[in-house]
Amino acid sequence: MQKLLLLGDEAIAQAAIDGGISGVYAYPGTPSTEIMEYVQASKTAKENNIRALWSANEKTAMESALGMSYAGKRAMVCMKHVGLNVAADAFVNAAITGANGGLVIIAADDPSMHSSQNEQDSRFYGKFALIPILEPSNQQEAYDMTRYAFELSERMRIPVLLRITTRLAHSRTGVECSNPEKQNDLKLPDNLRQFVLLPAIARKQYRELLGKQAQMEAASAESGYNRIIEGSDKNLGIIACGLSYNYLLENYTNGKLEHPVLKIGQYPLPLDLVNELYESCEEILVLEDGYPVIEELLRGMLNKGKTIKGRLDGTLPRDGELNPVIVGYALGKKHLQGSAVPDLVKNRPPKLCDGCAHNDAFLALNEALAPYGRGRVFSDIGCYTLSALEPLEAINSCVDMGASITMAIGAADAGLVPAVAAIGDSTFTHSGMTGLLDAVNNNSPITVIILDNSTTGMTGGQTSSAFGKIDNIVRGLGVAEEHIKVLKPLRKYHDENVAVIKEELKYQGVSVIIPRRECIQTLNRRMRQKAKAKTMNI
């Protein structure tokens, strides 16, 4: 088979296509976005009618995938790690219903928070939901494990979680693909009550899930993704999970290690293998590119056994992603350092593009709010979050998708009036709509600014579920017509825009202001495509 040069994300997408999925469901989020984008661009996926559209959020994506699994077909759902918080209700309960067609969930974690607000480890969710977890160490394994995950899911009738991290997601290398499979036929679950989680049925289903744990562990021992690599120096045994295995090998020329290593790629952990390593070595070093999940289990609450080294005893840093140097230090290796960065090298923080509509919107908001003083703007996640930094310094919160409107409600309840919420269009349909309904029902004195740049800007300009729908959604949720104002965020309308915002800040109920102008990047891309289409026609 031919080798393709693929990102980790793309390897997963190609494996899912080859693995006979009928649909992929996702909401964008770095570092998971390229999985869906690859399927969307794939000719094979199109020919095979694989459903590949963005969902409104991770929960709707997870549920749609579960529905496809109910109908007997293979489905994949992809998200960044914090997306799993949003999808958690569906995710945890999908473990209780179990799967019919193969159901694979991809969670892309972001240790070191390259583009995220935390570095939570999705393996905790997998363990919480009591389902198998796969953790590839490289792009080839990402491909192979995705193929295996569908097979495992159908064999055990449970969803399977595949956990990757940023480095694997966004690193490119040659990947060998294997023979494609056909899609499943439509097939209802044998038991039509399998997905009805009434307590009496749920209890039975839960016991069934518990009963499968031994099988899951057996699968972890048999799959080949967990294995001991022998080594003669048993003073130290090493457990290397996922990507950390590469960082370990990097420290030994030709990959020749003197210590025994247990390479982990599948959970629940195969106890026999862990025990074999533990019994044969004096000390254990645990390498995990994420939280100290295994390390904590091995230490136990009282830490009375053998010395367990890792993130909890300071051998490795407690936070942040691993790399070959950090892992080398943990093994007592010395690493070169090039020369220091000269002082004159200055930070270059990300910022809004020149001409970005958000800039004009916030300049107007800042001016309108000036009489009230700073500290009243609750915001959300997207390009507009960059307005927290100089020179705008316009917003005062960014917590989780949708939190702007609801935090403004609480602050207004506490007496902070006016309170302002500033939220992007995609974030609004992701998780802002229900909060706005709360505000309407509360008659909260808040001003909600929905920054409509007609795209999902931060993650690269994916189609926004909100496109063309915001005004009607806002109306439908019950915001009074005279307090819905659409602005054109351009410098030449600055004074008018300030006046409108000032007026609404005075209103003692819910008002919604919608600055609407397309994202410059999306606009440029659209223009380029248009020009290209035109030349092709000639």
Place this chain on the structure above:
Amino acid sequence: MKKDIILAGVGGQGILSIAACIGLAALEESLYLKQAEVHGMSQRGGAVQSNLRLSSDPIASDLIPTGKADLIIAVEPMESLRYLPMLDPNGWIITSINPFINIPDYPEMEDLMKEIWKLPRYITLDANSMAKDCGSIKAANMVVLGAATPFLGLEQSSIESAVKNLFKNKGDEIVELNLKAVQAGRDHALKQM
């Protein structure tokens, strides 16, 4: 054969096309390759880098260890200095001297150049005007790629076929322009080495 390369620039400057060319050329020579890219947040005018590793043997880590990079290829002079801790004591810096100024405290050009000139091994080039001479300033990153070619350990013919491959959809004229840009960069580096 083993080359560890840091590509550096500012989001939107096109370091990924340099990476793509080197990657295609390495594939043509059946080398192993790993390329860690930066996506997401930092693309908005922030500092971006990519770790590119080529080797005749399988490569373990996607990330280059500090002090091990053979080359830093930068399309911006301040960015060329940001990754110095990664550079091997015998490594080279290849950088454009055209500044991308989008911060208020960008250093004086003169001071910046002095820092670069302190390094033992560097190639500096005015990639923008060289690209303009070849036909378009847009080819500046290909000029920088060209200046790096004497250090890559790849056949020049593989690089050229990679450039052809990468730009073939844009027509013969664009292919020619970019090939010219690569050659101009290469000639410059060979003279300055």
